[in-house]
Amino acid sequence: MTEPTGDQLVEALAALANPLRLRIVATLAGGRDYVSNLARVIGVSRPLLHMHLQRLEAAGLVVGSLELSEDGKAMKYFEVADFDLRLTASTLARAARTLSDPAKGPAPKEQS
């Protein structure tokens, strides 16, 4: 997605606006890893990491893929998606036009 909608942007920002999730993305930026190991590296419980990874993946910031290791174990590897968001008063103003919130209705229709 080159240009996220307002809602997508809010979701991405919310996902990154957390120290632990920021550290998760930072760690994955150094190379892909699977959940259990990543939990050990960062020093967090696996269920907690699992939850945060879900949030990051839902926002499209990381991508996970279930793979089978040589010895037949199911491993879920995560890696960072390649995003590039720029936050400026004008880029935000532009994104805000596609917010779905304004009282009712999913999203305002673009017109000409």
Add this chain to the structure above:
Amino acid sequence: MTEPTGDQLVEALAALANPLRLRIVATLAGGRDYVSNLARVIGVSRPLLHMHLQRLEAAGLVVGSLELSEDGKAMKYFEVADFDLRLTASTLARAARTLSDPAKGPAPKEQS
């Protein structure tokens, strides 16, 4: 601030990760305004707007200044600060190094 610390970045992202606050910034991008009027324009209660403006100002995204109108009334005008944040796997990895969270101590010392 050209390069926000990890904590500052998290605060800024958290401030922007909200539909209403995003709309506030977007509206102010079109020109400065005072609280009561901005509340009418956006269609939100004044106390609610007041709270969100506080959050945005604390994050350094908007700037407020109390001024006296011609007829002697105290008006608080807000305008957007000129920020330019770029979010990439590498910029985030860099910012994550200055996070204060890791268990203890305010912030890790930079070395070399």
Add this chain to the structure above:
DNA sequence: TTCACCTGTAAGAGTTTTCTTACACGTGAA
């Protein structure tokens, strides 16, 4: 004085987020 504006803040409810603990299922090796 009363009204219409402006400002600020506090109390409370409802919702969301964050985190721990506990449980479930799968594999290969001892």
Add this chain to the structure above:
DNA sequence: TTCACGTGTAAGAAAACTCTTACAGGTGAA
């Protein structure tokens, strides 16, 4: 079988966030 390793998810408490309502102060004009 039991252990060590991987996966996922559900239940509950504590904290943070969002929002409404209500109150308190200031000014100038009718």
